[in-house]
Amino acid sequence: xxxxxxEELNRQGPRAYVEDRFDESTPPYPVYNINLxxxxxxxxxAHWRLDGNFINQIETSPQLNDVLGKAVFEVTGTKxxxxxxxxxxxxxxxxFLTSGIPSTTLSNIGSDKLGTRYMHTSLDNRDRxxxxxxxxxxxxxxxxxxIFEQSPAVVK
Numbered sequence: 001x002x003x004x005x006x007e008e009l010n011r012q013g014p015r016a017y018v019e020d021r022f023d024e025s026t027p028p029y030p031v032y033n034i035n036l037x038x039x040x041x042x043x044x045x046a047h048w049r050l051d052g053n054f055i056n057q058i059e060t061s062p063q064l065n066d067v068l069g070k071a072v073f074e075v076t077g078t079k080x081x082x083x084x085x086x087x088x089x090x091x092x093x094x095x096f097l098t099s100g101i102p103s104t105t106l107s108n109i110g111s112d113k114l115g116t117r118y119m120h121t122s123l124d125n126r127d128r129x130x131x132x133x134x135x136x137x138x139x140x141x142x143x144x145x146x147i148f149e150q151s152p153a154v155v156k
Contacts, residue, residue, distance in 0.1 A: 065082075
C-alpha cells in the first residue's frame with residue numbers, strides 16, 4: 001500500500017515512484033495498481049473506465065476490473081459498475097497506466113457532489129463519508145489479495 005502526495009500537481013508522487021522503480025531493466029514480476037478515489041461514500045462501488053490526463057485518457061485494466069468486480073460481489077453481493085461515460089478520470093493510476101502497469105481505480109458513486117470540482121473545497125468534508133463503507137472497502141481489498149493468491153496470473 002502506497003500513499004502519494006502531489007497528485008493534484010501533475011501526479012508528482014506517483015510519477016516519481018514509477019520513474020524511480022520501473023524501467024526496461026525492471027525484472028518481470030507482477031506489479032498492479034488499484035487506486036482508491038471517492039471511496040466510502042454512499043452508492044454503488046465503481047471502477048473507472050479511463051484514466052490518464054486531460055489530454056490522453058487510457059483504458060484501465062479489464063483484468064483488474066474483473067478482479068475488483070469479483071471482490072465487490074463477494075463482499076457486498078452487488079455488482080461493480082463503471083463510472084459514468086462522461087466522467088474524466090485523472091488520478092494516481094495515470095502514471096502507472098502510461099508506464100504499461102495494469103491499473104484501475106475503485107470508487108463509490110452515490111454522492112451528488114462526485115467529481116474533481118468538489119475536491120479540496122468546503123464540500124469535500126467528513127459528511128461525504130459513510131463510516132460503514134470504510135470496513136467494506138478494507139474487506140474488498142482483502143478479497144482482491146485472496147484472488148491474486150489463488151490465481152497469481154490473473155492479470156497479464
